[in-house]
Amino acid sequence: MADTAIPSAPTAGKEPLLRVEDLRKYFPIRQGFFGRSVTQVKAVDGVTFDVFPGETMAVVGESGCGKTTAGRCLVRAFEPTGGSILYRNLDGDEVALDALDNKSLKPVRRELRMIFQDPFSSLNPRMTVLDIIGDPLRVHSIASGSELEERVADMLLRVGLRPEYMRRYPHAFSGGQRQRIGIAKALILSPRLVVADEAVSALDVSVQAQILNLLQDLQAEFDLTYVFIAHDLSVVEYIANRVSVMYVGKMVETAATDELYHNPKHPYTEALLSAVPRPDPRERSQRIVLEGDVPDPAHPPSGCYFHPRCRYAQDVCATETPELRPIGEGHEVACHLAEDLDLRGITDLVPRD
Amino acid sequence: MSNKTHGASTDILLDIRGLKTYFHLDEGTVRAVDGVDFTVPRGTTIGIVGESGCGKSVTAFSILQLVEKPGRIEEGSIVLNTGGQNRVDIAALDHDSEELRQIRGKDIGMIFQEPMTSLSMMYTVGFQMTEAIRLHMDVEKDEARDRAIEMLQAVGIPRPEQRFDAYPFELSGGMRQRVMIAMALSCDPMLLIADEPTTALDVTTQAQILELMQQLQEEFGMAIMLITHDLGVVAEMCSEVVVMYLGEVVEQADVDTIFHNPQHPYTQALLESIPRLGHSHEGRLNPILGSVPDPYHRPSGCPFHPRCTQIITGRCETVHPDISRLDPRHTVRCLLHEESHG
Numbered sequence: 001m002a003d004t005a006i007p008s009a010p011t012a013g014k015e016p017l018l019r020v021e022d023l024r025k026y027f028p029i030r031q032g033f034f035g036r037s038v039t040q041v042k043a044v045d046g047v048t049f050d051v052f053p054g055e056t057m058a059v060v061g062e063s064g065c066g067k068t069t070a071g072r073c074l075v076r077a078f079e080p081t082g083g084s085i086l087y088r089n090l091d092g093d094e095v096a097l098d099a100l101d102n103k104s105l106k107p108v109r110r111e112l113r114m115i116f117q118d119p120f121s122s123l124n125p126r127m128t129v130l131d132i133i134g135d136p137l138r139v140h141s142i143a144s145g146s147e148l149e150e151r152v153a154d155m156l157l158r159v160g161l162r163p164e165y166m167r168r169y170p171h172a173f174s175g176g177q178r179q180r181i182g183i184a185k186a187l188i189l190s191p192r193l194v195v196a197d198e199a200v201s202a203l204d205v206s207v208q209a210q211i212l213n214l215l216q217d218l219q220a221e222f223d224l225t226y227v228f229i230a231h232d233l234s235v236v237e238y239i240a241n242r243v244s245v246m247y248v249g250k251m252v253e254t255a256a257t258d259e260l261y262h263n264p265k266h267p268y269t270e271a272l273l274s275a276v277p278r279p280d281p282r283e284r285s286q287r288i289v290l291e292g293d294v295p296d297p298a299h300p301p302s303g304c305y306f307h308p309r310c311r312y313a314q315d316v317c318a319t320e321t322p323e324l325r326p327i328g329e330g331h332e333v334a335c336h337l338a339e340d341l342d343l344r345g346i347t348d349l350v351p352r353d
Numbered sequence: 354m355s356n357k358t359h360g361a362s363t364d365i366l367l368d369i370r371g372l373k374t375y376f377h378l379d380e381g382t383v384r385a386v387d388g389v390d391f392t393v394p395r396g397t398t399i400g401i402v403g404e405s406g407c408g409k410s411v412t413a414f415s416i417l418q419l420v421e422k423p424g425r426i427e428e429g430s431i432v433l434n435t436g437g438q439n440r441v442d443i444a445a446l447d448h449d450s451e452e453l454r455q456i457r458g459k460d461i462g463m464i465f466q467e468p469m470t471s472l473s474m475m476y477t478v479g480f481q482m483t484e485a486i487r488l489h490m491d492v493e494k495d496e497a498r499d500r501a502i503e504m505l506q507a508v509g510i511p512r513p514e515q516r517f518d519a520y521p522f523e524l525s526g527g528m529r530q531r532v533m534i535a536m537a538l539s540c541d542p543m544l545l546i547a548d549e550p551t552t553a554l555d556v557t558t559q560a561q562i563l564e565l566m567q568q569l570q571e572e573f574g575m576a577i578m579l580i581t582h583d584l585g586v587v588a589e590m591c592s593e594v595v596v597m598y599l600g601e602v603v604e605q606a607d608v609d610t611i612f613h614n615p616q617h618p619y620t621q622a623l624l625e626s627i628p629r630l631g632h633s634h635e636g637r638l639n640p641i642l643g644s645v646p647d648p649y650h651r652p653s654g655c656p657f658h659p660r661c662t663q664i665i666t667g668r669c670e671t672v673h674p675d676i677s678r679l680d681p682r683h684t685v686r687c688l689l690h691e692e693s694h695g
Contacts, residue, residue, distance in 0.1 A: 062555035174644045175405075204404040205582060209626040209640035216637070231555065234585075238628035238638065261630070275560035276630055277585030281608045284589055289564050290557045293525045346631045 015088060016050035017193060017225050018074070023047040023083035025069050029298060041298045043069040045249035046083070048324060051193070056219070056226040058240035058257075060233060060272075062294055066249040071195045071229045075112050076105060087112070090192075110140055113186040117198035119178030123170040129156075130166040133184045140189065155184045158221070160214060176207035180214070187218060195227045200235060212239055233276050237261055242330070245269050248297050248305040251324055255331040262345035265333040267310045270343040285349040304336065312341055365434060366543055366576050367393040367416070372429035372444070374408075374415045383648040385411040385424065387600035390676070393544065398570065398577040400591035400608070402584065402623075406645045408600040409580045413546050416578075417457050418448045435460055435543065459489040462537030462575075466549035468529035471536070472521040478505075479517035482536050489540040504535040507572070508565055527558035531565065538569060548580045563590060584627060588612055593682075596620050599646070599656040602676075606683040616685045618663045655688065663689060 025044040028037035044066040051057045059067045072078040074085060076097060085097040087108065095108060116122040123132055133152045137143045143151055153163035159180040170178055179199065186194055196215070200208045212235065218224060230236050236243060237257055244254040245266065253266040264270045274288040290309045295301055301308050307317035316336050324334040335341075374386040386408045393399050401409045414420045416431055431443040433456065446453045457463075465471055473481060482501035486492065492500065498517070505513035508531040521529055530550065537545055547566070551559040563586065570577060579590055587594055587608070594611040596604040596619065604617040615621045625639040642660045646652060652659050658669040668688055677690040 062557060174647075176644050204645065205584070206404060206623060206626045206641035207644050209628075209638035212628070213637055213640060233556070234628040234630050237630060237633045257633075271557060273630070275556045277559075277563070277583065277589045279584040279588050279612065279624065279627055279629055281588045281612055287560045287564060289560050293527055293558070294555070 014052050015092075017053045017088050018051040018227075019084075019086040019094075020050070020070075020074070021048050021084045021086070023070060023073055023085065024081045025066075025073055025078055026081045039298060042249050042300070043297060044073065044080075045297075047246070047249075047251050049244050049251065049254055051225060051227055053192075053225050054219075054223060055241040056228050056239055058228040058230060058236040058243045059246060060230055060236055060243060061246035062231060062272075064248075064294055064297065065246040066297070067229045067231075067246050068197055070246070071114070071197050071227060074195050074227060075109070075114050076100075077114070087193075106140070110136075110189045111192045113189065113191040113194050115179075115182055115186045115194060115196040115199045118202055119175050119182055120170075120202075122182055123178060125170055128167050128169055129161075129173075129181055132170070132181060133166075133188055136185065136189050142189070151188065152184075155188050158218070159184045159187075160210075174207075175203055176210060179203060179207075179211055183211075183214065183218070187222065187224075190222065191224070193225045193227065195229065197229045198231070199228070201230065201232065208235070215239065233261075233272060245272065248295055248300055250305060250334065251332075252306065252335070253331075253333045254324070255328075259328070259331055262347060263331075264343050264345055265327050265331065265338045265341070266306075266335045267312050267341065267343065268306050270345075271309075273346050274344070274349050304334075312337055364394050365392045366395045367578075368430075368432040368434070369412075369416070370430045370432075372412065372415060372431065373427040374411050374420055374424060375427050376424040378423055381649045384600050384651065385648070386415060389429070389597070389600070389602050391595050391602060391605055393576050393578055394593070395543070396570070396574050396576055397593060398579055398591045399593040399595065400587040401578065401580045401595045401597060402582065402587050403597035404582060404623075404645050406599070406648060407597040409597050410548055411600075412597070413463070413548050413578065413580055416443065416546060417461060417463060418443060418446065418453055419457075433460060433544075455489065458485055458537075458542075459540045460542055461544045461546060462540070462542035463546040463548070464530070464533045464537045464550050466552050468526070468533040469521065471533055472529065474520065474522060477518050477520055478524075478532050482517075482532075482539055485536055486539050500539060501535075504539045505532070507538075507569065508532070508535040509561075510535070526554060527561060530554065530558075530562055534562070534565065534569070538573065538575070541573060542575055544576045544578060546578045546580070549582070550579070551586065552581070552583070559586075566590070584612075584624065596623070599648075599651060601656065601686060602684075603657065603687070604683075604685045610683055616679060616683070616690060617657075617687050618661045618689070619657045622660075622662070655686075665689070 023044055024046055026040040026042050029039050031038045047070050061067045073080045080098050086094045087097050088094050130152050133155060134148045137148050152166055156163045161180050200211050228240055240257050242256050243260045245252050247268050253269050271288045271290050274285055278285055292309050303318045303320055304322050307313040322334045322336050324332050327333045327338050370390050372386055372389045376383040376385055389412055403409050415426055426444050429444055432440055433443055434440050479501055483497040486497040486500050502513045502517055505516055510516050510531055551562050581587060591608050594608050595602050598619050604620045622641045626641055654670045654672055655674050658664050665688055674686050674688045674691055676684050676686050678684050
């Protein structure tokens, strides 16, 4: 990563492209004959982060932590329950995405695109590759006929597929090729921000590396900004400039990737990093094995949601919910004890020789 | 391969020789497992790694004769040595036989990626466990119940007496995986086959399950055959590693050799293609060219040659390499080594 043109401090002196503040998305749980709403699942419950132009901002966490829901709120695939999403458009003005109606949202949607996890279910099996990738051009009345075909052919080349394949159907392609089709579809409208939700999780390891490299090349070529939603911390370390960690709908820590991996400030981040199996038998790490399961977001624990599983928990953790607060340069954490803990980063977790 | 050692050593629990499992489909024959040899020593953990379609799961299913039609074991032997002179070739048993049913679940337990493939929705955890126990052990109902609760306790399920009466859908993913492990271990098997046991789990839950498997192995002394695509899991868990590609074993060695002195170009490429924690500053990832070929169009010669960067042009496309033994514990199937080791 050192030789690519990513500045070490991507946030320095730039205005954020996206500002997410106190984003909330609650899903009602309905019960009974009339579908009365009895309670709510707070899938995303107060998420705050900025995304700067040209960077890759990763959102990590375990299943059910709300990372996918948050990502879908960013592209307004879900209507947020509360909070604001401010997007800086090409003219430099900030637009409140959460407040736009469908008509005024349409031009913005061209600039915000999404890549999905499953390259098997996210492509319509009855459409040719040409139709799949060209569809956004048609919907936004940008191109049609031979011009559309030309643009699709050009995009296919850029994602490493042969333009001759454009009349084929998705089933004729391997998983990695389908993910390339999904990427081509996301990029055909020349977006500025791409939300990639577990974009490489379903792929074989050898193909995963191809797609990660492709995403980096395209980022440099088209000046893209990524919000990269993932659970694989090795992949995230490789591709992201900054990382936010989510736990039960809340953001618990945000920092530059190196800082977060080497100097975590939240006990949950420490445990996550320690749990990643290292592909080297000489680096068998000292796993911190968390007790129990991720809590049900419909019935979260009191205070800090992580306290029942936290090995450092004090009395205060069970009663007061910690707010996300700065703890260093570009480093934010939601933990009462952050200053007092000496947590282990990835280099401290393996025995050094 | 010399046959002299075949089954001679009592340290060998399972000895697989020349195993071929094919699927006969309308589109053609898929050679899912195509001449696989390896041995599982008693009480150790052996990892079977490879990408999708390499035949690792079919190998596991073959060991229990669970391959369903149109799949069939064509050739080879799977010799299980249950101790002393008790050797049985599983591949030669009738798939319906009482003897095989005794091996499944009693001598060899199996856990899957998705716990619901081996747990039924309709019955309580306790019912399913006691049924399995009473099928394989000559015990009364109460004894089976005690045994089941003891096993639930051993796999770290809180309040096992209550969970005994729970239905699988009432449990979280990690808990179900624990129940499945408890069930697989309830008859004290000598071999536990674990097919991607943690792939569907979150990383913290995965850590719990891996830790549990290591503990249980220390306690019960069973051998574990761990099938996974995750090289991190292999490095943490296994002492011996078998690397598969398109139905063949391409390399086998102890875990340190596989990770620090791999000799097959596929093993080398696989290790270079993965991102590693703490190594992200070392430049771009090195992907393997192309993707795993579709099973109907198996490449000629060495099946890896179209993706290999060390191809010997004119040879690898036509000659199917034999196994070369580099040292007693390290074998590789590649022409680069056949040349030098004759």
